[in-house]
Amino acid sequence: MPVQPAADSVKIAARNETAGDLMSPPVGVFGPQMTVAETVEQLRELTRAAFITYCYVTDPAGKLLGLVVMRDMLLARPEARLEEIMLRDVFALPETMPLADALKEALVRHFPVYPVVDGHGVLKGLIRGERLFAERAIEISAQAGAMVGVEKEERLSTPLKRSLLLRHPWLQVNLVTAFVAAAVVGVFEDTLAQLVILAVFLPVMAGQSGNTGCQALAVALRGMTLGDLKPGTERALVMKEGMLGFFNGLFVGISAGLGMFVYATMQGEANAWLMGLVALTAMVASCVISGLAGALIPLTLKRLGADPATASSIFLTTASDVASMGIFLSLATVLLL
Amino acid sequence: MPVQPAADSVKIAARNETAGDLMSPPVGVFGPQMTVAETVEQLRELTRAAFITYCYVTDPAGKLLGLVVMRDMLLARPEARLEEIMLRDVFALPETMPLADALKEALVRHFPVYPVVDGHGVLKGLIRGERLFAERAIEISAQAGAMVGVEKEERLSTPLKRSLLLRHPWLQVNLVTAFVAAAVVGVFEDTLAQLVILAVFLPVMAGQSGNTGCQALAVALRGMTLGDLKPGTERALVMKEGMLGFFNGLFVGISAGLGMFVYATMQGEANAWLMGLVALTAMVASCVISGLAGALIPLTLKRLGADPATASSIFLTTASDVASMGIFLSLATVLLL
Incomplete structure (x- = not known):
């Protein structure tokens, strides 16, 4: 070069x-x-x-x-x-x-x-x-960018070629993690073949728990930046985000479960109410996991000596995708087939 | 009250x-x-x-x-x-x-x-x-949090109940937008029923274009915060992010297309190479759209007099979910069935 x-x-x-x-x-x-x-x-x-x-x-x-x-x-x-x-x-x-x-x-x-x-x-x-x-x-x-793989040095004036070189590696990393999530879905191909309606709800499950986790992540990172995170309070932060995940998952899960029930009923599915329950339960569980992950990922990155924001959103999305779609399809396989 | x-x-x-x-x-x-x-x-x-x-x-x-x-x-x-x-x-x-x-x-x-x-x-x-x-x-x-619906006033010391009240409304908004994306997928239920393998790749398409858009969003917001975005340069910013979306989509799309090809071949699908091509094409198109959206959303919020970061990531995810899964399933329906 x-x-x-x-x-x-x-x-x-x-x-x-x-x-x-x-x-x-x-x-x-x-x-x-x-x-x-x-x-x-x-x-x-x-x-x-x-x-x-x-x-x-x-x-x-x-x-x-x-x-x-x-x-x-x-x-x-x-x-x-x-x-x-x-x-x-x-x-x-x-x-x-x-x-x-x-x-x-x-x-x-x-x-x-x-x-x-x-x-x-x-x-x-x-x-x-x-x-x-x-x-x-x-x-x-630079923090919001660092979370999704944008380097601190990139500014609006950075030339296109350099921006591409700076951002692209993290997108390939993201792809690898997306394949992990896809592999989890792949395990349940038989379930999906029998109940295609589940495929329609996969993006809902993944998107919801991902955003819940991102809220936790953003609050944790901000606390670190502003010096609010005192040593010894990490445990309390993780517990709080787990609890928030539970309640957010519960209330959003009720909406999502209702959505599932209505859609399944419209499609003439026999188990519509059970499908709604699967959506609700999976939402609660995956929002707890993504809330915990949102707090644990930056804490772990920091403990490893890395910038706590770096690619944190990419790691978080992997965790919440795997958890949400995995739990949703597992429950569906056990309860609906 | x-x-x-x-x-x-x-x-x-x-x-x-x-x-x-x-x-x-x-x-x-x-x-x-x-x-x-x-x-x-x-x-x-x-x-x-x-x-x-x-x-x-x-x-x-x-x-x-x-x-x-x-x-x-x-x-x-x-x-x-x-x-x-x-x-x-x-x-x-x-x-x-x-x-x-x-x-x-x-x-x-x-x-x-x-x-x-x-x-x-x-x-x-x-x-x-x-x-x-x-x-x-x-x-x-506060910017990284604002993007996913965390209010400026929330700090680590905010009590759990208050955090819940502050964050939850945006999660319900997110759910509504996720239903929009689900509705798009729902249109293609017949396609999915015939080719369940496509369901496995839906999270890959959505996650990739979402992250590409989030990179653009973070860079645009940072430019606004630091005063780098001079009046009259908005057009150049949008064009640059569209171009970056194209190249990022192309290179990630090649990887994703290869992944699709390998997976489809393993499953004994006859059209494995065509499936890979569908994944590649959809990835390019959806990354261009999410790159453009990543720049346009904060610019639009600002023009409307709102904080350009507020819930920007939620709006972006909707756009990239609809674009990526919609294009992917449309192409698959036309080319593979």
Whole structure:
């Protein structure tokens, strides 16, 4: 394969970005012995060329000692030395910190500017908070796509060929999982041959439990993104989604069962009410399973060290397709034939 | 129905929140004739009790005239008056501005604090930027859920009963749309009775085109969220997703067609190769349709004034289910019977 176009390389590199990649050179850096009056004189010059929010205090080796906010300088005596009024133990981003981690740190703090330091605590640069927040918005907004196999780097401006290369592999994965669901249906070909009406209801069963599971999945992923999911609460989340699956399956199952009953009666089937019961029971069972899967899949992906959103919807659909159509056709085989 | 519990009322009210609901009382407010020296004296007292980022200058009626940054005060002569050094034409959020619009304004500016004014320009309060950004993260992260009928207000801590009430109506909507898809399949009951093998492939057709459409949907919604979708580019977006649907459908259709051919051969069907061709053709056509729908649905919702993500995945699934199974069974009826 020939050399990649430059634009693509940049985008791919962006996924391994560190805090150091985003920083600009430090400005407003002073020695600890400088007085407020001396600093103000220098700031008068510096602010002509640069936008300065904080002053940074470093030792002769460049090590970050502290930070002075303009308000404190304004309120201090002109002869006060910076080391007297500076804030110590300044929060700084390590140069090598992955961007994703830097975003999390910034989210908690929300400072206008973050100093970036190397392994020895030497001030290497500054990152404006808004830059990190723009990155965070890009990050969070990628979730819905990640669930169905769209990479974070794809944007509206991504060329068609690149979009195809990025999305297509997950569609082939989806196809493999769809074959698994088809194989389950295939087991019941004899049942379907005797009761073709069941085939008509297969998409209803699969679609309903799939959407129930997707609701659970979306809520779980959002909780992880916003930091709502505290350690030790995973069990409660899974239980809640299982319960929700039960009740949603029950009420939707009643509608679906009625639909089945009416349709079967219209077709002159003898067992119409039993068919409705099969639809209801299968709906409840498969919605419980897909609710549980919707919570368990992102938790498992996270435990495995993967992005919890990645292809989660594809895995979920497999689980809910197999469960819903498998249970529906099993019950039908046992009760109706 | 009895009075709602307080917690719920708050959450429901939150959806119509304005900038005024989020503001805290203004601090650091001074007259235009005050000198820098006088202001600094007052700030010395004020900063003991409050965190002050900017000074605001108002006329006797409370109307916002300007804003003074600490840096400019530090660099000014002590006898300078605030009106000499203040920034005029300060950006302020109207008290009645909906929160969603305030978030957009904040996104472009990223100031640490925003003044809030009433219709006469009178300073009513302040909102810290971090507060708006926390809201924005909550907003964006709701998208994946909104697509499948999860309300913005639902969080991990939402009680089970409330989650059920919030999510269930969309599941009943989904069921109605699933019945539409079932009705399409029902039209072809005779075809299915003669070739039960087709029923086995129905979930494959529906699942594949559904996922292709969901990829398009997620990319379109993300583009809208991040402001990538410029007016006049909608047509290009729809065309691109149609093309992507074609190529994705073609390559996935080849795999699916091969799967159909192999399975049909194993079952001893005479027309195995023709069945594979039906699967391939239907896959291409339905992926084009679901790709187009994935782009058109959020654009249409937006044009109608609705949130483009709301239940978009439910509408999309209906379109792709009807298209994929309808085309597949139509072609099979014409070519195979």
